[in-house]
Amino acid sequence: MSTQTHRLTITQITDCEHCAVLRVSGELDQSCEEYFLGTLAAIVDAGRRHLVLDVTALVFCDSRGLNCLLAIRWLLKRLDGRLILAGAGRRLSELLVQTGSTELLPVRRTVGLALLELPEAHRPVWPPAPDPDEKS
Incomplete structure (x- = not known):
C-alpha cells in the first residue's frame, strides 16, 4: 500500500497485528500535515500501536x-505503543537535537535495529518476504 500527496509519499513496507513499518519519502511540512496525520491515524485506528518510520528518503x-x-x-504513547524513526539523515537528526526531541523520537540506523526495540511478539517479520506479484 502506498499513498502520496505531491510532496510526500507514505508506503507500508510490512506489518503485523501490533506494528507497521512505513517508508516516508519526500517533504514533511505544513502542506502535507493533514495527509500525514490522517494516514498514520488510520493505521493506528486499525490496531497498530507501534510504528517504525523509515525516514531515509525524507528530504x-x-x-x-x-x-x-x-x-x-x-x-501511540496513550496506547502504550512507540514511534521509532529509522535512517534519519543529517538534517532531521540536527532538527531533533536542536529541539531537544531526541528522547521523545528515538532514531535507529536501520529498520531492523528499530524493530529490536519492540517486544518480540509485537514485531513483524523483517526483512519482509518479497511480493510474488511484484516484478523485479
Whole structure:
C-alpha cells in the first residue's frame, strides 16, 4: 500500500497485528500535515500501536513536520505503543537535537535495529518476504 500527496509519499513496507513499518519519502511540512496525520491515524485506528518510520528518503522536515511526528508519538504513547524513526539523515537528526526531541523520537540506523526495540511478539517479520506479484 502506498499513498502520496505531491510532496510526500507514505508506503507500508510490512506489518503485523501490533506494528507497521512505513517508508516516508519526500517533504514533511505544513502542506502535507493533514495527509500525514490522517494516514498514520488510520493505521493506528486499525490496531497498530507501534510504528517504525523509515525516514531515509525524507528530504525535508520543518517544525510543522516535527509537530506531526510528536503528535503521532503522543497518540501511540496513550496506547502504550512507540514511534521509532529509522535512517534519519543529517538534517532531521540536527532538527531533533536542536529541539531537544531526541528522547521523545528515538532514531535507529536501520529498520531492523528499530524493530529490536519492540517486544518480540509485537514485531513483524523483517526483512519482509518479497511480493510474488511484484516484478523485479
